[in-house]
Every structure is written in structure tokens, then in C-alpha cells.
Amino acid sequence: MIITCPACATRYTLADSAVGPQGRKVRCAQCGHMWWQAPEEDEPVFHPDEVTEFHPAPPPPPPKRASAAKTPAKAPADPGARRRALVGWGIFVALLAAIGAAGYFGRATAVRLWPPAALLYETVGLPVEPPGTGLQLQNVRSEQKTEDGKPVLVVDGQIVNVSEMARTVPPLRVTALGADRQPLKSWTVEPAPPQILPGEVATFRDVQPDAAGALAGVLEVMITFDGGH
Known part of the structure; x- marks a missing residue:
């Protein structure tokens, strides 16, 4: 009451x-x-x-006012951080461009190291030139002789750039043929220099030992540009 x-x-x-x-x-x-x-x-x-x-009941406490939520102050923009971000993006774009350029101009090397890559390049409309495109073999010779008392097969020659652009010189595939053109032995030779300008000439010379006498029956030597096969 x-x-x-x-x-x-x-x-x-x-x-x-x-x-x-x-x-x-x-x-x-x-x-x-x-x-x-x-x-x-x-x-x-x-x-x-x-x-x-x-005794009178104590008056109820006054309602508490909800304090306004403090909005955290924005940190001042750091110009150094933005500069570093721009530099990072620039480096990233440059790397992508470099990778793309390497993939485009190094198509021949990529296909030589991994032949299935030729199909990938053709799929994206970048056909790969066969190894040795724009290059020509000349003055090729082979000779069986004795050096230091051991039988050897000496193969030498030249590669000339007959195109109008710089060309990478691929390795050469040397195949020694016997009777009925049957392969007796096959190996690769690295010409020098690895790249030549229009009209320039690269040379090669290889001395193949024949300790087991396998090359004694060589009748012909076939030299081609090696495509990695």
C-alpha cells in the first residue's frame, strides 16, 4: 500500500x-x-x-546516458607506404613483361629443351620456327685419322646466317652412318658463337674418339640442327 x-x-x-x-x-x-x-x-x-x-525509499538512480561511441581517428596517410606499394607494383609488372618477352623471343630454346612446348605456342598463335631457320651449313667435312696414337673421327664445318636478323645457333646433331646408311653413333656438337648476326659465320669442330673401333666402318656423316628430339 x-x-x-x-x-x-x-x-x-x-x-x-x-x-x-x-x-x-x-x-x-x-x-x-x-x-x-x-x-x-x-x-x-x-x-x-x-x-x-x-523512511522513504531512496529515489531511483537517474538513467545513464549512453555515451556516444567514439569513432577512432583515422591515421594520417603514409606517403612512404604508398610509394613503396607503387614501386612494388611496378616491379611486379616489369617481371611479368620480362617473363612474357622471354617466352616470346626464347620460343626456339624452350621448344628445344621441351619439344611439347611447340604445341602450346601454336595453340596461342605463336608458331615456333624449326631449329636452324635462317642458318645454312657450309664447308662440312669429316675425316678418320689418328691423334696421339688413337683412331678418331674429326668433323668440322661452318654455319652462316643467311637471314636478315640475328639468329641463335642451335646445337648440331652428328650421326655417323655405315653400310646401307645404318646409324653407327649419334652425338651433339655445340657451335661457337651461340648467336650470329646477318652474314656472320659460326664454326664447329669435334673430335670423336674411336677406342672400340665402332667408327671404323663410317661411310658417311650426316649433320642436322638439333631440335631436341
Whole structure:
């Protein structure tokens, strides 16, 4: 139940059992006024010796205001970080360009090292020239002789660039043929220099030992540009 001080109008909330069925004399803790408080719906019965003092309930705490969320301040842009990022992207693009250029201009070398690459180049519209394109063999000779008391087969010759652009000189495949043009032995020779300009000449010379006598029956020597097969 709620009771109100008749003098200062201070209100109190208390249970019905605190007043009792007969009522009770109470004192206002705010102003000290005393009065007889009867239970609700009942007539007051005065008992002068019984005084109950009630204290007002403390007022509820004021509602807390929600503090505005602080937005973290933006860190100032670091010009050095942006510069480093631009430099990094520049290096990345340059690497991609270099890889692409190496794949384009080094097609012949790539195919020589890995022949299936020719199909990949043709698929993307970059056909690969056969090994030795623009080059021509000349003054090729072979001779069986003895050097330092041992039989050897000497093969030498020249490679001329008959095209209008610089050409890479691929290795040469030398095949010694016997009777009925049957291969007796095959090996590769590296000419020098590895690249020649239009009109320039590269030379090669190879001395193949014949300790087992396998080259004694050589009737012909076939030299081709090696395609890696």
C-alpha cells in the first residue's frame, strides 16, 4: 500500500502487514509529523503507544546516458607506404613483361629443351620456327685419322646466317652412318658463337674418339640442327 504524509505530502510504499489490521501510528521521516494510519478500506483505531516510523525509499538512480561511441581517428596517410606499394607494383609488372618477352623471343630454346612446348605456342598463335631457320651449313667435312696414337673421327664445318636478323645457333646433331646408311653413333656438337648476326659465320669442330673401333666402318656423316628430339 501507499501512504502519504498529511503535512508534507511525502509518499511511502509499504506492505499491508506493516500497518496491520488495526492500523498504526506512524511518523514521517521527512518532516517528523505523526498520524494514525489505518489499513485500506478500514476505520482508524487509535493506539497512542504504538508508533512506527517509515523512511522513504531512496529515489531511483537517474538513467545513464549512453555515451556516444567514439569513432577512432583515422591515421594520417603514409606517403612512404604508398610509394613503396607503387614501386612494388611496378616491379611486379616489369617481371611479368620480362617473363612474357622471354617466352616470346626464347620460343626456339624452350621448344628445344621441351619439344611439347611447340604445341602450346601454336595453340596461342605463336608458331615456333624449326631449329636452324635462317642458318645454312657450309664447308662440312669429316675425316678418320689418328691423334696421339688413337683412331678418331674429326668433323668440322661452318654455319652462316643467311637471314636478315640475328639468329641463335642451335646445337648440331652428328650421326655417323655405315653400310646401307645404318646409324653407327649419334652425338651433339655445340657451335661457337651461340648467336650470329646477318652474314656472320659460326664454326664447329669435334673430335670423336674411336677406342672400340665402332667408327671404323663410317661411310658417311650426316649433320642436322638439333631440335631436341
